[in-house]
Amino acid sequence: MTLTKIEQAMVTLKENGFKHTKKREMMLSYLAKRNRYIAAKEIHHYLDDAFPGVSYDTIYRNLHDFAELGLLEETDLNGEMKFRFHCCQDGQHHHHHFICTVCGKTKELDLCPMDYFAEQLPGCVIEGHRFEILGRCEDCQ
Incomplete structure (x- = not known):
């Protein structure tokens, strides 16, 4: 079930x-x-x-x-x-969001910039991250 x-x-x-x-x-x-x-x-x-x-x-x-x-x-x-x-309760689909600052609507972004940042931080251990793009959606412009 x-x-x-x-x-x-x-x-x-x-x-x-x-x-x-x-x-x-x-x-x-x-x-x-x-x-x-x-x-x-x-x-x-x-x-x-x-x-x-x-x-x-x-x-x-x-x-x-x-x-x-x-x-x-x-x-x-x-x-x-x-x-x-939470859009992925099982935690299996890693992604980030575009968030409309007017209506709160979100869009998934499958690209994660962490590989770039990890290269810039040799010797550091990244334990987590959060990446959001804020702006106005097509309906709120």
Whole structure:
């Protein structure tokens, strides 16, 4: 049986001591469907319709927990943390993103510049990296 990305994420949460709640499931589903970087306030607005009075702090804390578990990617756009559902949960497809600074839409970039940088750092061990190109997508120009 193949689990959906949301089901897999909920299993990961449970394995890490988090309860399965409808709010968490809705947060992950919303992020997965939008496939772009989203601010916590947008998710708060969405959840407030289904759960009036839901705490913004709870949503923000959950987003950070999800990111720490590798379920979400996070970035700082225009001074605000934004989150998106991790596009490769299995970690097998290494790539980077172009991110629209207006709407948060992302596009995958298969080219990784790390080979060039590794050549420039002899004797150093690179333990990780992050590469993002920021700009305006074709719809936001």
